[in-house]
Amino acid sequence: MLDRLEPQSPDALLALIKLHAADPRGDKIDLGVGVYRTEEGATPVFAAIKAAEQRLVEEQDSKSYLGPEGDTGFVNALMPWIFGEDATMGGRIAGMQTPGGTGAVRLAAALAQKAGMTRLYMGVPSWPNHAQIFADLELEAVPFDHANADGTADLDAVLRAIRAASPDEGVLLHGCCHNPTGIDYRPQEWERIAEAFEASGAFPIIDIAYQGLGRGLEEDASGLRKVLSKVPEAFIAYSCDKNFGMYRDRVGAFYILCDGTEMLDKAFSNANALARASWSMPPDHGAAAVRLILRDNELTQMWQDELDEMRARMRQVRDRLAEAGMAGSVDLAPLAAQNGLFSMLPVTKEQVVKLREEHAIYMAGSGRINVAGLTTGNIDRFIDALAAVTG
Numbered sequence: 001m002l003d004r005l006e007p008q009s010p011d012a013l014l015a016l017i018k019l020h021a022a023d024p025r026g027d028k029i030d031l032g033v034g035v036y037r038t039e040e041g042a043t044p045v046f047a048a049i050k051a052a053e054q055r056l057v058e059e060q061d062s063k064s065y066l067g068p069e070g071d072t073g074f075v076n077a078l079m080p081w082i083f084g085e086d087a088t089m090g091g092r093i094a095g096m097q098t099p100g101g102t103g104a105v106r107l108a109a110a111l112a113q114k115a116g117m118t119r120l121y122m123g124v125p126s127w128p129n130h131a132q133i134f135a136d137l138e139l140e141a142v143p144f145d146h147a148n149a150d151g152t153a154d155l156d157a158v159l160r161a162i163r164a165a166s167p168d169e170g171v172l173l174h175g176c177c178h179n180p181t182g183i184d185y186r187p188q189e190w191e192r193i194a195e196a197f198e199a200s201g202a203f204p205i206i207d208i209a210y211q212g213l214g215r216g217l218e219e220d221a222s223g224l225r226k227v228l229s230k231v232p233e234a235f236i237a238y239s240c241d242k243n244f245g246m247y248r249d250r251v252g253a254f255y256i257l258c259d260g261t262e263m264l265d266k267a268f269s270n271a272n273a274l275a276r277a278s279w280s281m282p283p284d285h286g287a288a289a290v291r292l293i294l295r296d297n298e299l300t301q302m303w304q305d306e307l308d309e310m311r312a313r314m315r316q317v318r319d320r321l322a323e324a325g326m327a328g329s330v331d332l333a334p335l336a337a338q339n340g341l342f343s344m345l346p347v348t349k350e351q352v353v354k355l356r357e358e359h360a361i362y363m364a365g366s367g368r369i370n371v372a373g374l375t376t377g378n379i380d381r382f383i384d385a386l387a388a389v390t391g
């Protein structure tokens, strides 16, 4: 039976990790994998997480099953950070824990499909797994251009998509720190997007995987809040894997906004059933640690300080790149206005290979770079190599 299966190509980024690991050159630079790195090139466990884990070890008295909704204390503690002071929008939002942001996106897509959605609009490029998840569920993903060539968001394209979508068609948006371009909508642009959703009735699916890594915790959630304030229904997929540094612990949440409690209960019960049939219940450890942090003022402050430091470092790297201006044919100036871990450079696949082979610089074939892979020690070498390869 298994002979009928077609071999699948390995994930390109995971293959890049292996290539980088096998490269003996001492000055190699990894801009491929999407994790935060310190000035020393490390991806350490947050001190706030270590402290929360210590408490868990001492205080957790059972590892008995929870339910498909996971740690509801975690789900609720996160809500004011995402949705603001009126965290349930008057009882209109409910959520559940998921295995990472990926689990939340998967659950959003599966529930949308169960409710009759067959098509959604999606800005491209996007996080590659979006297209894979939709294809796996046989949801048609209609692409629109996310960005203009000058490094700004293509607002007209997203507005056209929202107007074209019917109420049972979705439009997928990144809440902040767009992956892979780093290009986010500005506050006035979110305003227009929210109004377009209100006018068209299209169903918003908002994926927010990097809150706090762009402009700040509040700022990064403000676009999403604008949209939610104008629509009757929406799905929100959330990841704590970057802003708590929990990558492998798989910490995420899926939230549903509905027009009334009865409808919310019905939608939630369906999400619950889908989760039960998919992973039964999410892994507990990371979410429990996040709950402990968010329920303790001291740990919350510690976490925010660590997040502030990460954001400031990435801002410094972006400013230094932008200061360089042109590197060969690549204009680095727009990177200062972009957010989060990623930006896309207009380089060809051949130039990406040259950077890797001749300069030991590793980046995705698409030209996506992880700015956190750059440090004061290697950034000038990167700019020079980019100039040499594209000049």
Ligand SMILES: Cc1ncc(COP(=O)(O)O)c(C=O)c1O
Pocket (backbone or CB within 6 Å): 034, 099, 100, 101, 102, 103, 105, 127, 174, 179, 207, 208, 209, 239, 240, 241, 242, 247, 250, 251, 252
């Ligand atoms: C836009 C976006 N959504 C979701 C995810 C998934 O995050 P997680 O690792 O929590 O599954 C990512 C991770 O790369 C992402 O970039």
